[in-house]
Amino acid sequence: MYDMRYAVRNSSWTTGLVVLLGVVMTMLDTTIVNVALGTLARDFHTSLAGIQWAATGYLLAMSMTVPVTGWAVGRFGVRNVWLVSLVLFVAGSALCAAAWSLGSLVVFRVVQGLGGGLLQPVGQMMLAQAAGKERMGRAMSLISVPAMLVPVLGPPLGGLIVQGPGWRWLFLVNVPVCAVALLAALLLLPREAGAGRSERLDVLGLALLSPGLVAVVYGLSEVGDGASLLHPALWIGVALIAAFAVRALRGTSLVDLRLFGDRTFAAAVLALACYSAAMLGFTVLVPLYSQLAAGGSALDAGLLLAPMGVGAAITMPLAGKLTDSRGPRGVGAAGVLLVAASIAAFTLAGGGFVPMFTLGLGHGLVATSVMAAAYKTLAPAAIPAATTLSTITLRVAAPFGVALMAVLLQVFTRAGAAHPFASTFWVAVALAAVTLLPIALIGSGTWRRSSSAPA
Template identity: 55%
Template sequence: MTARSGRPAETGLDPELRRLAVVVVLGAIMTILDSTIVNVAVNTLGRDFHTSLSTIQWVLTAYTLALAVTIPVTGWAVRRFGGRTMWIASLVLFITGSVLCGAAWSVGSLIAFRVVQAVGGGMLMPVGQTMLAAKAGPRRMGRVMSVVAVPAMLGPVVGPVLGGILVDDLAWRWMFFINVPVCAVALAAAFAWLPADTERVRDARLDVLGLVLLSPGLAALVYGLAQAGGGHGVSDPRVYGWVAAGAALIAAFAAHALRRRERALVDLGLFRDRAFTTSVTAMFVYVAAVFGVMFTSPVFFQAVRGDTPLRAGLLLAPMGIGAMITMPVAGRLTDRAGSRLPALAGLVLVLAGLAFFTRLDAHTGTLAPALAIFVVGLGQGTMMPSLMAAAYQRLDRAAVPAATAASNIVVRVGSSFGVAALAVALQIYLRRAFPATGGSVASAAAVRTPDALTRLAHAFAHGFWWAVAIAAVALVPITLIPGRPRDGLSVVEGDGAVAEPLDDRV
């Protein structure tokens, strides 16, 4: 790659970058909401379609698996067709899937249309992240990533709450129809504001073998982890089978990608860059811990305290509020001082908030958990934009699409791993406290004596220690994140100029 000089990278967020950020957030927020918005409607869907809950669970599972299968291809698609083209195509596909889901006439049609919806939604966030990272340049990366983090942070918190409101006051179909007006505005903004695609690589060839190995491998791995987290536990041989199959396919892809190098579906050469490797490793560990708590804590509120699903979901809302407070500050701090300091500060806040959950008991009120989850949100808003910025700041501009696909894959697997890990931990402690239940939360919660509730609360508290331990592991990669890039050495400039890359390999 040849270097060329250009004017110094801009440090402010110019109008074009702001418009791009608005387009990305408008489109991405609804796709991430749809990852969790249906969770609270499982019982309603089972009743309306006269089918079992195990069948209805595929409405959730199909969406998750389709997301995992779609993400790997986004890097190639952006290089081949351009960010604007792929963004608009993905948004149209997501809107189409949403309308079809709302009009579904059977559980089978709903599951099929959720796949259509997820294929569009799975590409939107990585494509938007790629466009923003390429436009921003290293000096504005922190602030831009704080914008990208908004839907990623709010979706899992707001989704169940919004779903509960729509199901209670309207009908389950509105969980899908509500996407249409928001995404229609995003589509209009995309046509008006997104710049034309000028950097397409028209001869970029799809790594078909890589796709055949990686996408099914991710789907099998995510499904196996979901089975472990969904009550089957590690004792079920099917869990081992799916996880082993997924791991084998991913390992085969890794061997293939190392031979194919930059022509692979996902360029594993990215992991030679220390900043990228340490930041995505920290994201994997952190996301595993926090998603595990976001999955387990509402179960605690319902099983021990007897809260409704909507009330349990509302108790997660302070996380989003906390994140919104610290994200803008973290973005500016990252651009000035680098990613390491804000990421460490955020992790300390997260650990402090998570530590409270290890003290939960049967008499815990509402205020204390809300404050604890608020502190976790403050930490998350500080940490995630910094880590996301660190992943891009030292990469070649041409590597941004592949880096986006790789980091999104890591986050997707990390969230599944975290949910599975905390669910398995909870089952272990429930079997000890309630030997006759086989680790079932519902069976343990059915015994409403004071002693049983105390033992149930302690089982959850012990399980939350796993989240604290997992999150603490992130300290290691964060401390290894390189310092702030030196002036003039980063390759992605805010105006599109390309400078000599900073060689910082592991």
């Protein structure tokens, strides 16, 4: 007899619900604490430079765990890794809310980051495996827009919480959401066969790649805060990653760089890297522009970003269907053109809700289609390794975009530019337009012939 519970449990939409419940709070925590740093510094009687580690420690811990994603899923199973990651994240959240000193808060934020760093790539992996090639676009639409927009909305939400119940609730709000996520995962995620058959952990590769990623992300964040491009952490990280890459290309490694031999995967990951650098760099500067150049408040900055979410929510379902039926290249290119035009319109008009709304429309098209393209031509067995590799690339691209825009803003300001923000935004337009080059390399003919998903 047909078991309806089995069908529901294994549907991509059920998996999408589980993933969203688990991932949204981890994404939010990348930025929600930033607005409370002044309050935290005062309560813990420390400097702003010291309390900055409450934010930096979380991001660095997230970067550190990504390289083991593929190995951990193969060794323990995706369901078990997901559950353990959620437990780590919620435990870290509760401990952060009870922190009594700067040291304790930083340690507990690292615990949070260790869990949160696994949740996003594992969730993306689960969606890709549950959807199959025919529904890849629609599955990726469930995670691509929150991945970009939720961190952007963190600062205004954090401001409301700090002004209301207090900074400890920045972490306590995670507990009930993660409890529901845990329950949903226990009830809806199937126990998969095949766990425990992974290759032995590449300890040397891990010793090169994880510290390398941490050093690069830290170095880029320091450059964005005004440090020199010769910051030692940045170049030590580059050297470690280069050493890992040389070793990986010679044999078995923690991350399979041979996946870049697949043209569609390589082009999609490069497009996502360029696009993420442009978009995150721009959206991080928008609140600063709103407050410093336009004289608005933190709430005004949050409201200025809100139309992005509305626009993305409109195009997200459409992008998923079009990607599944017609391929990602045209959908992604149209989205990039709309995003670049919207940033240009925002720059020329000196702000405005309409350009941010159309920016969201374009973002919904780009993120969904290009993320789906990264998985479309790969065998199911390659998805865990591909997720690890793409996540590592994006973890470097995002802080690079932020650092690039911050450095350029400083350069234009020191050079006496009449409108330093506008000059920096034009660079974001150019970087977004560069995304069209790798998108052009994504094949579409094979996609159309192989897809049988209903429109």
